[in-house]
Amino acid sequence: MAACSRIGRGGHSMDKSITLPADEIFRNLENAKRFAIDIGGSLTKLAYYSTVQHKVAKVRSFDHSVKETEDDPLYEISVQEEITARLHFIKFENAYIETCLDFVKDHLVNTDTKVIKATGGGAYKFKDLIEKKLKLKVDKEDEMSCLIKGCNFVLKNIPHEAFVYVRHADSEFRFQNTHPDIFPYLLINIGSGVSIVKVESEDQFERIGGSSIGGGTFWGLGALLTKTKRFDELLQLASRGQHASVDMLVKDIYGGAYGTLGLTGDLIASSFGKSATADKEFSKEDMAKSLLHMISNDIGQLACLYAKLHNLTRVYFGGFFIRGHPVTMHTITYSINFFTKGEVQALFLRHEGYLGAIGAFLKGAEEDNPNQYSWGENYAGSSGLMSVSPELNPMQRARSGTFDMLEMDRLERQLVNLPLLQDPSSYIPDTMDLTEDAVAREYWLFCFEEALEGVVKRAIASQPDLPQTRERAEKFSQKYRHKLQTLRHQPFAYGSLTVRSLLDTREHCLNEFNFPDPYSKIKQRENDMALKYFQKAVKSLESLSWEQRQFALVKGLLAGNVFDWGAKAISDVLETNAGFGFEEAKRKLQERPWLVDSYNQWLERLKGPPHKCALFFVDNSGIDIILGVFPFVRELLCRGTEVVLASNSGPALNDVTYSELQILTERIAAMDTVIQTGIKEERLILVQSGSSSPCLDLSRLDKTLATVVRERHTDLVIIEGMGRAIHTNYYATLRCESLKLAVIKNSWLAERLGGVLFSVVFKYEEPPKYQEETHQ
């Protein structure tokens, strides 16, 4: 298929002159194993599995029995090497294939890999070249099954993989929430022909139909009609043309609309119906446009007929005809909308071009069980989706001749939904979609750019003894700044742009340059200091009446939450005033009534029977966790409520990590019998959230957490902090009672929510009523 298609691109010969930017593409080749390659008509996609050695911050408790002085830190921090698995996918033009193979060969050291899985039409053509260059045996895999395997993989592992295309909208791409169960779906692959595949489960799919009128028809017929050789050029011609001069419209036959059938006058009655004459010339643009409409409408119509017959509503489109081309995405969307009267939406995939390579790779990696893990897109190493409208994105044309990358990190644990989500299929973690909200986008991009300098400083300070700290910090700064710039032009690059994705991208970039935990020392210092006040704080709480104590506990939680290095308003204060304390923070808080204030309902609830089990998503280290959260937890335990403390698996800002929290809990237990008994009787347990983000995605949580929640019949979820309760989950509906609390430490956001800096959100919610009834 591709052997011939390539010739259409005549002008491009093998280009060996290009120098590959080694530190950007084909990374981690030293440890690479398991290769796969997908060679299409014009693009090659290379996939490999590699292990990445990178630094992680570890905390280790000292032996406190021999603790000598008060000033000794609570625990020690060490930066260690850790090995994690990463999938690399690189996409480049076929013209570079030889250069790339040479590069791979030169950098591939002591791999025991013997074969390379290959798929795509070009796999045959380049078989000898690959075998000669890489000394690997080419093992051909069926294209369609690779495609489906790849499609399942991205749908399962990449949130916001699918989108609907809306031309001329402020954001062309509307990302879809991935349904927890991705099956069944229809995949319409528009290559040179069209294949219509029904996918019912991981291993079960069926080609239920197809059509010979596809991308090859557009290209072949288009080349004949317009003497234009390249597919891209044909699309460009089409985007400039007027089809009405070539097509016979309903109004050409009727003089207007065909009212009784509801067919509007502009509808095409007969494609190319006006060109049935020998004595008229038609412009290339108009013919290309007419051809594009003819083919898109035809494919759309067949897709709808198949979707209807098999009763499927999720229809994904892929193949080179679609591949990020706004023109074809638009015409296909239009056609689907027309034929289903809006009942079915045409869905496209962000990583559509990689599906074959991913699938081929997975086939070769079955012994590593890649499907048993959860994977996450690495924003630092992935290029992200480009807008292909040249007018929207002038950078695009320059980019098309280079390389596109996707990197996926193997997550240490399997991620699942929080079982308490009211409706997992409609759950959207993020409160604000910056892709669609241009004002908010501008603000937050500015905000992150402004904060960058501070982060760099913090990163350097965190590793005084490690080599090349400054250089790495500078590289981090460049990379993140570039990402922010990209996102300014293409907010849709990694799915919907959100505060969460901006934060996560920063964490990924920091990790990339071996700054696993820039706040480790600050966290350590603050934890140390706060611990000293714990007993005092508990004592003063115990002196209060029940009702006073409940309020003081909530106020303590809120005041603790002020200590957030992620908020510039706070980090500025903390940088300059190390003595800024708990009492000062309490004074900063807004007086009641708060911005969102359901404290009275909460208090009433507390007068009732205790909760069975509370799940508490904690936020910052130091005062927040020790003086805010622990006293609150202590009260819950005293009430007879079990408590599950969920903390981040990996570091993010000054958020307390699971391993830090283990040490802290141990230390607090040593001072406090309630906590100690709780731990001993397993009425207080610690779990990891599975996340390394300052935000919280309740649809991607550690499987163990989900199990604990289910086993313990959790009936209260507490979510603390801006990142977890405001930027995300503010609107999340749970099947049990929930408490979302945070202090708004950003004046812009406070203003947006109708408040001022240090406004308090205290949102106590009961589950929707009908749900309760069905459960009883």
Add this chain to the structure above:
Amino acid sequence: MELNGYHCEDEAAAETEEEESVGEKQQWAQRKESAAPRAGDTTEKEADAPRASASRERLPSNSMPRQRTDSLKKNRPPFPWFGMDIGGTLVKLVYFEPKDITVEEEQEEVESLKSIRRYLTSNVAYGSTGLRDVHLELKDLTLCGRKGNLHFIRFPTHDMPAFLQMGRDKHFSSLHTMLCATGGGAYKFDRDFYTMADLRLRKLDELDCLIKGVLYIESVRFNGHSECYYFENPTDPDLCQQKPYKLENPYPLLLVNIGSGVSILAVYSKDNYKRVTGTSLGGGSFLGLCCLLTGCSTFEEALEMASCGDSTRVDKLVRDIYGGDYDKFGLPGWAVASSFGNMMCKEKRESISKEDLARATLVTITNNIGSITRMCALNENIQRVVFVGNFLRINTLSMKLLAYAMDYWSKGQLKALFLKHEGYFGAVGALLELLNQS
């Protein structure tokens, strides 16, 4: 006098009609209803009934009350009887030539009427583009109590102005005030008919007319032969043969009308049908693309080229990609994987002939219609498909392809049927409306 040369009786009838009481109008409506089965019923007995009564009418010994004969005569529209279907590419005209004209009638017949009759029946070509499909003529047909022949005439829609000019020259408007027309052109040219030829069109829905026409022609049969036929052994080129088909108990059926564009109708009874879908890839696309690709200018030329061409040089077949069958998906090697797919390649573009391109265009359009039709049949749960429309005129290639595709891809579940009067059913339906409503 020439201009107003009405048949006296008809003129009187027309005048009285205007003064007709409501009661009489209702009577009309009833008659309309009773006449309806003629178009729809298919059993031989019922279909014959109106004809029998009509022939009795003319016999002097007819026992039918005078009153009834009068009303029939009165309500019968004056000659000439036309039905017209103005499509995107072709105008289809059916003309009923009465063969039972009495001496009296002949004397009373105005000159312009006579001249039209002679002009149409003594020629087979009109102007430079009008043609009469003599082989389709229905002989000795009894329509509305009159016996005669039904003629089938077509000309390109773009020659409409010339046609209107002719109507004006032949003083057509002096004979009729109303002409029954269907197809989009009935709307588009409505004003032109009035301003250029002083003719008022009675505009009829094209799908209504199409179905009425199909059911009528099928019921009266084609000069004693079956109107409907199919291809026996469609999957075996050596044994494939055209065979008559008796379309008994036809419902439900899928009616696929391939004109410039395509309409697909599901017909459940004579007056219960719906348009399931349509496609813009129709006869107009075949001819339009052929003209662009080969420089030809007529359907006949395009078909002629297609018949000598080889589409497999233009299309990419399954075997071109997989070396043979793609067993995993049950795709035979000969199936087209990508229409015009070989044309992505420069060398191949330079190696093919115009004939190959014409053939590939024909195969592409035809197979696509076949595949949409098949999906509609599955969605509507209908096993019989009747293909009509002028795309199939002298186009055995497409018909065999459709017959093959229906049979092969449905594993013998679907039957493709064809009708001899291919593209004329809309016009016939329009004529029937004229006779029903005057």
